[in-house]
Amino acid sequence: MKEIKVLEGNVVAKEGMKVGIVAARFNEIIVNKLLGGAVDGLVRHGVSDDNITAAWVPGAFEIPITAAKMANSGKYDAVICVGAVIRGDTTHYDYVCNEVSKGVAQVGLQSGIPVLFGVITTENIEQAIARAGSKAGNKGYDCALSAIEMVNLLEQM
Numbered sequence: 589m590k591e592i593k594v595l596e597g598n599v600v601a602k603e604g605m606k607v608g609i610v611a612a613r614f615n616e617i618i619v620n621k622l623l624g625g626a627v628d629g630l631v632r633h634g635v636s637d638d639n640i641t642a643a644w645v646p647g648a649f650e651i652p653i654t655a656a657k658m659a660n661s662g663k664y665d666a667v668i669c670v671g672a673v674i675r676g677d678t679t680h681y682d683y684v685c686n687e688v689s690k691g692v693a694q695v696g697l698q699s700g701i702p703v704l705f706g707v708i709t710t711e712n713i714e715q716a717i718a719r720a721g722s723k724a725g726n727k728g729y730d731c732a733l734s735a736i737e738m739v740n741l742l743e744q745m
């Protein structure tokens with residue numbers, strides 16, 4: 589097979605990389621762990637903590653508008669969104685999840701910078717705990733590495 593050109597971003601942060609994080613305060617006990625995981629992942633892979641800015645919003649539904657403000661400010665190379673939406677007794681969960689996921693994706697497409705979806709959407713608190721730094725890892729940490737990779741990839745295009 590002929591040799592083809594393959595583009596791939598590594599997970600070493602470029603010099604001076606700036607990251608915004610939007611964190612939803614609802615289920616704060618979970619989201620604090622996601623935020624900490626994101627910061628840990630960023631710093632361990634070369635982002636200076638001086639170049640990380642987090643903004644707290646009331647709930648996941650407020651993430652997209654805040655992510656859009658950050659993404660379009662020109663101040664950040666990437667934006668990470670973290671939150672925890674846990675199903676309750678009504679269909680409210682479905683509406684929140686749908687709008688947050690669509691909204692975050694739209695911000696990335698519209699702004700042209702990587703906007704990472706680190707909002708866990710679970711049936712119960714146990715599933716959320718598992719994804720916020722226990723047996724299923726930390727979605728915030730995962731998003732940190734993906735943010736670095738995507739910044740490095742898009743800069744090659």
Ligand SMILES: Nc1c(NC[C@H](O)[C@H](O)[C@H](O)CO)[nH]c(=O)[nH]c1=O
Pocket residue numbers: 612613614615646647648649650671672673674675684
């Ligand atoms: N139930 C959860 C919410 N609900 C609140 C909404 O996100 C929003 O803040 C409210 O509807 C006002 O616009 N938010 C979460 O982040 N997680 C939940 O489990």
Ligand SMILES: CC(=O)[C@@H](O)COP(=O)(O)O
Pocket residue numbers: 673674675676677678679680681682684
């Ligand atoms: C995800 C939610 O909005 C949910 O926690 C709200 O709970 P409920 O459906 O019992 O009002």
